[in-house]
Amino acid sequence: MRQHGGVNAQPVIDPLAIAALDTERHVAASGWDQPARLFALVRTADLLEREPQLRDQMGPSDLAEGALTAVEQEGLPTTSSLETLLGRLAWPEEVEGCAFAIERMVVPPEAERELPSRGDEAVDHLAAHPDRKDVRLVVAVLRDGTSICLLRQRDHDSDDAVATGKDIAPGLVEALKATFED
Numbered sequence: 001m002r003q004h005g006g007v008n009a010q011p012v013i014d015p016l017a018i019a020a021l022d023t024e025r026h027v028a029a030s031g032w033d034q035p036a037r038l039f040a041l042v043r044t045a046d047l048l049e050r051e052p053q054l055r056d057q058m059g060p061s062d063l064a065e066g067a068l069t070a071v072e073q074e075g076l077p078t079t080s081s082l083e084t085l086l087g088r089l090a091w092p093e094e095v096e097g098c099a100f101a102i103e104r105m106v107v108p109p110e111a112e113r114e115l116p117s118r119g120d121e122a123v124d125h126l127a128a129h130p131d132r133k134d135v136r137l138v139v140a141v142l143r144d145g146t147s148i149c150l151l152r153q154r155d156h157d158s159d160d161a162v163a164t165g166k167d168i169a170p171g172l173v174e175a176l177k178a179t180f181e182d
Helices: 015-028 044-050 052-055 082-087 107-111 119-128 169-179
Strands: 037-043 067-070 098-108 133-142 147-153 163-165
Touching: 015 037, 015 067, 015 098, 015 133, 015 147, 037 044, 044 052, 044 067, 044 169, 082 169, 098 169, 133 169
Parallel strands: none
Antiparallel strands: 037 067, 037 098, 098 133, 133 147, 147 163
């Protein structure tokens, strides 16, 4: 069971939320300016059947009924398009879900209306905007469509300042759900 939030925080008991929080903290431990990272979510009980030596590395909450373990998928192909990357993904049956971590720049809507038409100029314009915020999104979805989104701002970079919700990144949620469709 994980605590999330401040002093009067409620314990987190949902396996997807726990896996997403653990994944977000794992990614955050490597700092900022990272490439996108992808994780398969597998049932911990199934993983331990195949890899029993991993049990020694897990705590009690990791072994709770229904617990999920994130397994990083290294060697993601380099692409300039998130849609292309996610469109190539397909998961074997033993993968219960996935989590995707990506950093983005967020600016006020009026800044987006003033963007240059060329892609590289637009990125430079956004990067130089005085109201720009750097954020990291972690979106986790299960085969059954359940999802959770986490958002960490570089300006408020602490575990107790991570926002959670279902509708923080609806397009990314839908794109990840589509990776489980036949």
